[in-house]
Amino acid sequence: MKKKTSYFMTALVVALSLVLAACSGSSEETSGSSTDKGSGESEKPKFISILTGGTGGTYYPLGGAFANIISQETGIETNAETSGASAENMTTLKDGNAEVAFSQTDIAAYAAEGKLMFEGTKIDNVQAIGTLYPxxxxxxxxxxxxxxxxxxxxxxxxxxxxxxxxxxxxxxxxxxxxxxxxxxxxxxxxxxxxxxxxxxxxxxxxxxxxxxxxxxxxxxxxxxxxxxxxxxxxxxxxxxxxxxxxxxxxxxxxxxxxxxxxxxxxxxQAMLVVRDDLSEDVVYDITKAIFENLNQVTHAKAKLIKAENALNGVGIEVHPGAKKYFDEIGVKAAE
Structure with a gap:
């Protein structure tokens, strides 16, 4: 009788241990993320940065206007940051220290191909949102x-x-x-x-x-x-x-x-680029917010930014979220 009781108590302890372990694992899975889960596997970050250029150039004021639009339209707190412009911006995105950036189309292409100033440091985690102005x-x-x-x-x-x-x-x-x-x-x-x-x-x-x-x-x-x-x-x-x-x-x-x-x-062309690990839904929302609210941008260059031209001369792969938006409005790259 004592032996049966001992077996029963051992089995009970093992069962309780398994239940506690399962609860602990579930808790860890649901409490470790600093992002908000959207539909499916999409994740919406709470904050993103746009890398621009020097304060005396064109990228910085445009970036500030874009940051305000993204914040208002998507609910993602967005900040424009000064930088050394195109080449530095591509390297910063590669290192994961920002999400969106301005770049010249040719500089982005050199980065993607690992050529010229990027020889030996190919950047393969950056894709295009779209081109802006020449x-x-x-x-x-x-x-x-x-x-x-x-x-x-x-x-x-x-x-x-x-x-x-x-x-x-x-x-x-x-x-x-x-x-x-x-x-x-x-x-x-x-x-x-x-x-x-x-x-x-x-x-x-x-x-x-x-x-x-x-x-x-x-x-x-x-x-x-x-x-x-x-x-x-x-x-x-x-x-x-x-x-x-x-x-x-x-x-x-x-x-x-x-x-x-x-x-x-x-x-x-000046263009916007983005890290490829941002979800399709997030980049779609960012692209839509910018190109549908250009009337809020007071800088003179805004008059040259048009959604219908945004895929012309891109030179690198377009992020699926941006492509989804341009497909939706019927925009394709010029032949």
Missing amino acids: ETIQIVTTEKSGIKSVEDLKGKKVSVGAPGSGTNPNAEQILEMYGMTFADIEKKDLSFDESTAGIQDGTIDAAFVTAGTPTGAVEGLSATEDIVIVPIEQDKIDALIKKYPYYIQDEVAKGTYGLEEAVPTVAV
């Missing part, structure tokens, strides 16, 4: 230089942007379309202000400038010189876009810098 490649010179075409740059002193900048590969890729390399020019690595000062004092002949138009440094030069923006021929534009799909066709408008006619060229 940052135009301008080949700047003056009437007195005699330079009228890209071929005329051969043997000339030409600035291709500051070291490590996105302008440098822009210049290299455009020259490539003309069968040229940096060996065909006297390459100078100068900032935009240094470039226009060099053109003015005659120490350089021309400069590649990648920026929204009108660009302040070039406007300053136009106050004392007759500006020439060197055109890029249509067949070269087509070939460039085919090989490097983050470019789009663009022009420097008539009247800019005193130009008598519009000048054909290409542009990369």
